[in-house]
Amino acid sequence: MRRPEPLDPAVERDLETLDAALAGDTGADAELAALVAEVRAVAPRRDPGARAALDARVAAGFPGAHGAPRRLRLLPSPRLMRRALLPAAGAVAAALVALLVVTGPLRGGGGSASDKATAVQERSGQADDQAGGGGSSAGAGAATPSLAPAPGIAAPPSTPGRRVERTVRLELGARADRFDAVTDDVVRTTQRAGGFVAESELLRNGGRGRATYVLRIRPRASTRPSPRSAGSRTSARSSRAAPTSPARRTRPPRACATPAPAAARSSRPWRPRRGRGRRGCASASPRPGRRSAAWTAR
């Protein structure tokens, strides 16, 4: 440890003289005492108004200062907030996944870019009239829905205990030979998500057809309730165009008792059938011999 350097004796002596002048000693250096008086005479003085204001604040104990720490205590440090929000974040993620179980499959790659942009909608009202919009997709490949969040769909603000109903409409396109597989996937996915097919309708018209489903899904019913998922209920209406075929004409509504999987990704429906889907998805209009599907989720 470095020892403090001693002051030069002359400097120390001058400083002692200065201290004496500052103290007002009678024996202090007259010139230095005069300098002290003159310097002090030009010392900045407080404004009386500001002085009174600060006096009042000090006398009151800095009311703002009392409030500020309390406000800070109400908002814990970011680290503590992260710790506290981790479980909540998991709940929100679960709710979000539950919603995506509905919205994700609806994002199938059957339509054109413009169709996709308009096909995925969140509606607050009924979506039955949107069923007619199905078939606009001209998916050359099989529908390859994914769990990716649908663009433009955001979880609505909700309060605990408040029932939130989301309506989502999505159109899917599928190849003719994939029509049945896709319709089956719609049902299976709904069941996996803990929902059921409330309504279904298959229309055949020559080589084309349309399947429409109304799906109702209660997000993450088997998981613990979260403010965002509690009481919410999602329904989906799906319609799809399909060629006329001796295939089943209607799919009876099925009540679903399958609870939603605990893991978010385990509930992912329609695993991409790699190498088969997405071909010709850029086509804007249905092509003969191909089936398009519109799936309206409500």
Added chain:
Amino acid sequence: MTDRPLARSAGVSATTAPPARAHGDVPDPGSFDALYRATADDLYAYVATLVRDRAAAEDVVAAAFERAYRRQRSYDARRGTRRQWLFGIARHAALDELRRRRRVATLAAEPGAPEPVADDAGGDPVRRATVRAALAGLEPRDRELVALKFFAGLDNAEIAGVLGISPSNAGTRLHRAVHRLREACNAPS
């Protein structure tokens, strides 16, 4: 380190003389109110010398007292007197203000604001102007030392604590600053 008496706001070193300027009753020497009453004027003089702006100095002083009020429990007597602790807080607040403004004040007084006259300022106004100009002409570090010594009445150890330097270094620098001030005051105009 024991805390020294607070009532020496007149700039008189407590090691050599009793306070020359009364600040009224001091009910509790350890209370914040006593600290405020003993140091407010000196703190303002010091801060105004630093920031060279009266309005800003008022704000800085208020902020410094508020910070000190909030951090009363953080005061450690082993690290210096409460006065030194308070001036250290004020210095940081003043430097924050200077950084915020990002300018070095060069004015002796705020434009348009009349310089308050000391109660005992009955001397030669020309001489006062000379001293004021001499102070303004000092380097900021020297001017701060003069303010800490002449206005605030801190001893060399306290000055060293406020500035974060050794006491011997503080003494050396103070000696140099006073020497320059005397030269500037005695320089022919």
